Amino acid sequence: MASVEERQFHIEPFPGGTPGNLRLVEEGRLPEYDVVGTRPIRHDGTDKVTGRARYGADIKLSGLLQGYVLRSPHAHARIVSIDTSKAAEVPGVHAVCTNADMPSASHRAGDLGEGMVDWYHLNQNVLASDKVLYTGHAVAAVAADSVHIAEEAAMLIEVEYEVLPPVLDVREARTAEAPVLNDDVRTDRQPVGEPGDTPTNVAKHFHYEKGDIEAGLAAAELVIEREFTTETVHQGYIEPHTATALWSEDGKITVWTSTQGSFMIRMQVAELLAVPISKVKVVPMEIGGGFGGKIAVYLQPVAAVLSRLSGRPVKLNMDRSNVFDATGPTPGSYMKVKLGVDAEGMITAGEAELLFEAGAFPGSPINPGCMCVFACYNVPNGRIDGYDICVNKPRSNAYRAPGSTHVALATETIVDEICETLGICPVEFRMKNAVHEGDERVDGVTYPPIGMWETMKAVELSDHWQSPLEGPHRGRGIASGFWFNFGGNSVVAATVNEDGTVSLIEGSTDIGGTRASVSMQLAEILGIAAEDVTPTVVDTDSIGYTDVTGGSRTTHATGLAAIKAAEDIQAQLCQRAAILWDVEAEGVEYSDGQLTEVNGSEPRTISFTEISGKLNQTGGPVVGRGSVNADKHGGAFGTHIADVEVDPDTGKVQVLRYTAIQDVGTAIHPSYVEGQMQGGAAQGIGWALNEGYHYGEDGRLHNASFLDYRIPTCYDLPDIETIIVEVPNPGHPFGVRGVGEVPIVPPPAAIANAIYHATGVRLRSLPMSPPKLMHELLSRDA
Amino acid sequence: MPVVHIPAPARDLTGGEVDLEIEATSVRRLIGALDQRFPGFAERVLEEGELKPGLRVAVDGHVSPMGVLARLEPDSQVHFLPAIGGG
Numbered sequence: 033m034a035s036v037e038e039r040q041f042h043i044e045p046f047p048g049g050t051p052g053n054l055r056l057v058e059e060g061r062l063p064e065y066d067v068v069g070t071r072p073i074r075h076d077g078t079d080k081v082t083g084r085a086r087y088g089a090d091i092k093l094s095g096l097l098q099g100y101v102l103r104s105p106h107a108h109a110r111i112v113s114i115d116t117s118k119a120a121e122v123p124g125v126h127a128v129c130t131n132a133d134m135p136s137a138s139h140r141a142g143d144l145g146e147g148m149v150d151w152y153h154l155n156q157n158v159l160a161s162d163k164v165l166y167t168g169h170a171v172a173a174v175a176a177d178s179v180h181i182a183e184e185a186a187m188l189i190e191v192e193y194e195v196l197p198p199v200l201d202v203r204e205a206r207t208a209e210a211p212v213l214n215d216d217v218r219t220d221r222q223p224v225g226e227p228g229d230t231p232t233n234v235a236k237h238f239h240y241e242k243g244d245i246e247a248g249l250a251a252a253e254l255v256i257e258r259e260f261t262t263e264t265v266h267q268g269y270i271e272p273h274t275a276t277a278l279w280s281e282d283g284k285i286t287v288w289t290s291t292q293g294s295f296m297i298r299m300q301v302a303e304l305l306a307v308p309i310s311k312v313k314v315v316p317m318e319i320g321g322g323f324g325g326k327i328a329v330y331l332q333p334v335a336a337v338l339s340r341l342s343g344r345p346v347k348l349n350m351d352r353s354n355v356f357d358a359t360g361p362t363p364g365s366y367m368k369v370k371l372g373v374d375a376e377g378m379i380t381a382g383e384a385e386l387l388f389e390a391g392a393f394p395g396s397p398i399n400p401g402c403m404c405v406f407a408c409y410n411v412p413n414g415r416i417d418g419y420d421i422c423v424n425k426p427r428s429n430a431y432r433a434p435g436s437t438h439v440a441l442a443t444e445t446i447v448d449e450i451c452e453t454l455g456i457c458p459v460e461f462r463m464k465n466a467v468h469e470g471d472e473r474v475d476g477v478t479y480p481p482i483g484m485w486e487t488m489k490a491v492e493l494s495d496h497w498q499s500p501l502e503g504p505h506r507g508r509g510i511a512s513g514f515w516f517n518f519g520g521n522s523v524v525a526a527t528v529n530e531d532g533t534v535s536l537i538e539g540s541t542d543i544g545g546t547r548a549s550v551s552m553q554l555a556e557i558l559g560i561a562a563e564d565v566t567p568t569v570v571d572t573d574s575i576g577y578t579d580v581t582g583g584s585r586t587t588h589a590t591g592l593a594a595i596k597a598a599e600d601i602q603a604q605l606c607q608r609a610a611i612l613w614d615v616e617a618e619g620v621e622y623s624d625g626q627l628t629e630v631n632g633s634e635p636r637t638i639s640f641t642e643i644s645g646k647l648n649q650t651g652g653p654v655v656g657r658g659s660v661n662a663d664k665h666g667g668a669f670g671t672h673i674a675d676v677e678v679d680p681d682t683g684k685v686q687v688l689r690y691t692a693i694q695d696v697g698t699a700i701h702p703s704y705v706e707g708q709m710q711g712g713a714a715q716g717i718g719w720a721l722n723e724g725y726h727y728g729e730d731g732r733l734h735n736a737s738f739l740d741y742r743i744p745t746c747y748d749l750p751d752i753e754t755i756i757v758e759v760p761n762p763g764h765p766f767g768v769r770g771v772g773e774v775p776i777v778p779p780p781a782a783i784a785n786a787i788y789h790a791t792g793v794r795l796r797s798l799p800m801s802p803p804k805l806m807h808e809l810l811s812r813d814a
Numbered sequence: 815m816p817v818v819h820i821p822a823p824a825r826d827l828t829g830g831e832v833d834l835e836i837e838a839t840s841v842r843r844l845i846g847a848l849d850q851r852f853p854g855f856a857e858r859v860l861e862e863g864e865l866k867p868g869l870r871v872a873v874d875g876h877v878s879p880m881g882v883l884a885r886l887e888p889d890s891q892v893h894f895l896p897a898i899g900g901g
Contacts, residue, residue: 140867141867141868142867143867143868143897144899147897147898147899148867148868148897148899221823222823222868222896223821223823223824223869223894223895223896224821224823224824224858224859224869224894225821225823225824225858226823226858238896239821239822239823240821240822241822267901322901323901324899324900324901325901397899399896399897399898400898400899403895403898430899430900430901431901432901433900433901434899434900434901475893475895476819476821476893477872477875477893477895478875478891479875480875480876515900516898516900517900518898518900519879520879521879582899582900582901583898583899583900583901584900585900661879662879663876663877663878663879664876665876763876770900772901773900773901
């Protein structure tokens with residue numbers, strides 16, 4: 033390959049997109065596909081736009097009961113007793129349950145594919161028996177003829193609490209004086225360290241070193257160290273959690289639910305209820321957003337227990353306040369980050385101390401935070417310490433590129449400060465320091481082929497970057513970000529229909545258009561139209577084990593499974609054509625939807641559609657199967673450009689123009705890639721400017737509704753422009769990388785940098801809300 | 815010979831050594847060889863013969879789904895990493 037200086041690029045519209053949807057093209061390197069890269073209408077589109085799509089709350093079953101969960105009013109308390117007798121006597125009540133109705137759990141680790149869970153902690157999070165650790169922590173549940181009866185009965189449950197002082201701040205929680213939430217938690221020193229031996233809120237300590245940090249700092253011309261804080265924020269999915277369960281008389285449990293991973297729900301329900309996984313069937317309904325928050329169970333085991341006790345199917349729905357109070361947010365954090373650079377602007381050293389809220393139980397995304405903090409740059413000397421710290425808030429859960437957005441705020445605003453101090457263009461700085469294939473992160477891993485530099489090239493060539501921003505109180509900022517992506521287990525089965533179409537079944541729930549992206553990969557291999565593939569997401573009894581739709585893995589890994597299934601179909605059809613032509617199968621080739629006799633004097637051909645009508649006479653139906661455990665998923669980099677205008681009288685920030693640039697490997701369905709980039713950017717902008725949990729000193733959440741927890745609306749956002757960069761991932765036949773996560777990483781830092789260039793005020797605390805910015809503007813003027 | 819990167823918290827066992835060349839054809843054999851040279855290493859990474867829950871092994875930059883069964887080539891690079899969960 034030519035050196036980076038010799039490679040020629042230009043930016044052009046991505047075919048089929050709107051005017052703001054562009055791509056970076058390298059001269060002579062534009063791949064050509066028939067289906068990949070096109071924009072067919074999504075297969076589930078009609079059901080979605082007509083309202084016919086069935087979500088979890090739409091389930092109706094004969095004899096269905098409605099449930100209600102009683103939740104803790106205290107942030108931290110010991111449960112002295114629970115008396116459910118009065119609730120059980122209410123007419124219309126069919127069952128009341130507490131943790132005592134679940135099997136006891138022990139401290140064992142469970143692997144949810146995309147993260148670990150301690151089964152005892154999960155048991156206690158589903159229904160507390162010993163302590164409540166946050167307001168909203170579930171303590172009991174009721175099933176009744178109506179949700180109103182269930183709620184009325186739940187209010188009669190008498191819970192005696194011994195109220196304990198809460199701790200809400202990570203810095204306070206790690207002091208010796210702080211109340212300890214979990215007596216069983218010891219500091220787990222990772223990776224591969226000796227565990228601690230005293231009860232503590234510091235559940236994990238990750239430590240990474242590379243090179244000689246002291247020498248690296250000594251060699252620096254400029255060293256900048258800054259402290260940052262971020263608030264607890266929620267994923268903000270529009271559909272609340274829901275679960276309906278039927279525990280049948282034959283011991284089988286069926287769960288209908290909204291989830292990112294039906295097999296993960298099956299595993300958790302089976303483990304928590306001590307039944308074999310073969311006794312649990314999970315039916316994934318359509319999902320109204322997850323973003324990492326719909327992997328762990330909350331309601332599913334409780335609905336199953338209520339069903340067992342009542343002998344009837346039971347539905348549990350959360351309302352919005354339940355979702356905020358009790359389901360996984362992404363953690364608030366405290367971070368201290370230091371970067372050193374030499375006179376030429378080359379990074380010599382990086383050091384970070386990161387404290388993330390675990391919430392009630394261990395499990396914050398502190399480790400990926402550690403691994404992402406310097407991931408965009410070649411840092412020769414580094415030291416990173418990260419701490420997972422329990423506080424009296426709901427147990428944190430994944431949220432799009434978990435941990436990476438936090439640390440990008442720190443690193444990327446320090447980079448901006450370095451560029452200003454040294455008088456270096458921030459694009460030039462990032463291109464000089466960008467990681468390339470073979471570079472080693474501070475955690476020791478070396479990069480495969482990646483596209484950090486190419487995203488910066490796209491920034492440099494973009495109309496947005498090249499257009500001057502004029503006017504008072506306006507500023508422009510850029511920031512970069514990284515996410516690992518993931519591979520994992522996926523299974524696809526594809527049946528050839530006699531009319532030349534294919535029915536595809538998969539276990540990956542479709543959050544962001546993956547029915548389309550998976551079907552398109554199968555169609556590309558078979559040489560048929562995407563519309564000729566009918567994808568269906570099926571339950572856990574109907575397809576092989578499939579990991580969660582998360583970690584930006586589905587288009588990559590389930591796509592790989594679809595490719596394998598298509599190749600299986602190709603091989604079988606070659607055998608069928610050989611039977612038709614009375615030749616050996618090796619003498620038949622499959623290409624572009626046609627089967628061709630290779631060595632015949634007058635080569636015969638038959639199309640996919642034609643041979644599909646001859647399956648019965650040549651051996652019966654053809655089913656292609658693909659099963660993968662993918663491990664070469666390729667990481668993703670993104671860089672965003674933000675233009676803002678600050679109202680000097682109110683501190684309100686208006687985003688004027690915004691461009692998201694990202695290496696996606698290969699865009700299978702560009703519209704959904706662009707949608708992921710825009711959606712991630714929109715969530716990141718909300719996180720940057722407005723979102724945050726507000727707790728009282730007693731640990732009660734004060735803004736558990738969308739009225740008071742302000743996510744961005746169309747009035748807050750411009751049309752988000754996109755530039756797709758395609759540096760193919762060699763671990764996938766089409767070069768696919770995950771796309772869903774990295775676009776949430778750069779926005780807070782890009783906007784913080786833009787605010788600085790508009791006002792001269794550097795904010796290092798999220799959200800950068802009007803009161804906070806106004807305070808800083810007034811301080812500046814004073 | 816495969817090169818294994820020793821995580822910082824385990825360098826107390828290796829006397830501060832960071833990257834070590836270890837003759838091994840699988841991750842399981844590599845851990846065995848490391849444990850012979852640095853007693854206690856296997857206890858840090860294994861539980862009942864498998865990688866401890868939450869621990870992963872990356873071979874040539876890719877986290878292997880095969881864990882201790884992962885095969886190594888003469889030029890393989892091996893890293894022990896905590897599991898990473900995405901959203």
